[in-house]
Amino acid sequence: MLLTAWCQECLASDKFLEDFMRRADRLLQIVQLLRRHRGPVTGDVMAEELEVSVRTLYRDIVSLQSTGVPIRGEAGVGYVLDEGYDLPPLMFNSDELEAVMMGLRHVQVRGDEQLIRTASDVIAKIAAVLSPEARDEFIEAPLYAPDFGVEPIPTARIELKDVRQAIRGQNKLRLTYEDAQGEMSERLIWPLSLTFFAQSRMIVAWCELRKDFRAFRTDRVTHMEVLEDRYRENRVTLRDRWWKLELARREKEAAEKAAKEGLPVATS
Incomplete structure (x- = not known):
């Protein structure tokens, strides 16, 4: 489907197979690039990532649109891929298969109980739709994420699947929390993300008590308690705001440390 608009012009070329495969791969990359972004992507940005001219990029987009790929937008403004469009599940190269498997193996080692089971289900689903050769390559991918020498993660006293569901639904959480000094407090939070570190798991959230972003060790x-009450502000917007503040905090700490040690300060 993605290639029919280009087949006839390519047949006239002496380097038919080489040119065909190069552009076929590029057309797929365009779709994958658009799928990664939530908003419009300009032609300049796409052309730079694909290492082609803007003119070539625009021609490829027109070819994709002519074959029914739901790309909306125009030159100079940006392009988006309509939600719901999906590529056949067989379009994986070796690097992509290894990246997927490494991520899933990491989840199998460091995820919560439900995520560990889900990771195994995902492996089975992907393997079921691959060709025999690709399936073997996927299952036998030589990349691992062992936990040798890593201290066990402290056991959470709550169900992490409930935290993840609350994050997806933007449900507020009421917590009883014990800090590092053993002091107990009641918190009403807006959960934004669940972070899996090597030795701990953190709920990143907006805390109504502190009126600021906070991280809570599970x-x-x-x-x-998962509440029916939902916070209205968009979770992704809040998370992005937290991340900018977190990056600024880390840069400040690094600068202060460098100043104390007489080292040059790196700036972003």
């Missing part, structure tokens, strides 16, 4: 939450 092993220090002694009680949790």
Whole structure:
């Protein structure tokens, strides 16, 4: 489907097979690039990533649109791929298969119980739709994420699947939380993300008590209640705001440390 608009012009070329495969791969890359972005992507940005001219990029987009790929937008403004459009599940190269498997193996080692089971299900689903050769390459991918020498993650006293569901639904959480000094407090939070570190798991959230972003270790939450009440502000917007503040905080700490040690300060 993605290639029919180009087949006739390519047949006239002496380098038919080489040119065909190069452009076929590029057309697929365009679709994948658009799928990665939530908003419009300009032709300049896409052309730079694909290492082609803007003119070539625009021609490829027209070819994709003519074959029914739902790309909306125009030159100078940006392009988006309509939600719901999907590529056949067989379009994986070796690097992509290894990247997927490494990520899933990491989840199998460091995820919560439900995510560990889900990772195994995902492996089975992907393997079921691959060609025999690709399936073997996927299952036998020589990349691993062992936890040798890593201290066990403290056991959470709450169900992490409930936290993940609350994040997806933007449900508020009521927590009883014990800090590092053993002090207990009641918190009403807006959960934004669940972060899996090597030795701990953190709920990143907006805390109504502190009126600021906070991170809560799951092993220090002694009680949790998922509320029907939902926070209205977009979760992704809040998360992005937190991340910018977190990056600024880290840069400030790094600069202060460098100044104390007499080292040059790196700036972003």
